[in-house]
Amino acid sequence: MQPSQVIMTMGGSIxxxxxxAYRHETDANVKERILLVRRVRIDGKNIEGVARDELHRCxxxxxxxxxxxxxxxxxxxxxRPHTGRPPEVPEKKMLKIRKELSESQSGWQAKxxxxxxxxxTGVRYHEVHVYRLLHKWGFSPKVPQKRFVHTASSEEKDxxxxxxxxxxxxxxxGSR
Numbered sequence: 001m002q003p004s005q006v007i008m009t010m011g012g013s014i015x016x017x018x019x020x021a022y023r024h025e026t027d028a029n030v031k032e033r034i035l036l037v038r039r040v041r042i043d044g045k046n047i048e049g050v051a052r053d054e055l056h057r058c059x060x061x062x063x064x065x066x067x068x069x070x071x072x073x074x075x076x077x078x079x080r081p082h083t084g085r086p087p088e089v090p091e092k093k094m095l096k097i098r099k100e101l102s103e104s105q106s107g108w109q110a111k112x113x114x115x116x117x118x119x120x121t122g123v124r125y126h127e128v129h130v131y132r133l134l135h136k137w138g139f140s141p142k143v144p145q146k147r148f149v150h151t152a153s154s155e156e157k158d159x160x161x162x163x164x165x166x167x168x169x170x171x172x173x174g175s176r
Contacts, residue, residue, distance in 0.1 A: 014041060014042065015038075015042050017074070018034055018037060018038045018041075018042065018074075019038075021034055021074050022034045022035065022038070027078070027079075029079065030077050030078055030079070032055060033065045033069075033077040034074070034077060035054075035055070036050055036051065036055060036062060036065055036066070037065070037066065037069050037077070039054065040062075040066060047059070047062040047063060047066055048062060050062060065077060088121075088123045089117070089121045089123050093120060093121055094133075096120075097113075097116060097117060097120060097121075098137050100116075101113065101116075101134075101137070101139065102137075102139075107142040108134075108139075110127050110130045110131055110134065111127060111130075113130050113133075113134065114126075114127055114130045117130070
């Protein structure tokens, strides 16, 4: 027995089950898929026409989600998690490195962390990725960024401002 047939026999009608699922669903993408199924199964419309004209999607999208519904029922209309590429360094080793970094009282430079990861794991990460890891682990930079290294002192800032005492009228008279 197909999952969509199970919905029909258990809930009384597929119409009521789809309407109920549509009302209670919070994910807009899943609602769109439920609408596709409702238009095709209940209203008897063509998959291609519903996908193209009503939902502004391609034909393959409509067939994909109808097949998932036929195989898995309403649960098949929900998106699957995208796991992505697995990390090259095992999680336990990264936890040890993170613990060592957090126990140290001195600050770390990203290149030092990059070298530490390479020495302990044999995997070389790019410096930008090391910054991402440090941010993910809750570390924040302690050293000011290079754009703030050579800023003027407060005395120099006061001297630069218009109308400051160091920029007096007498100094302007001599320049005329």
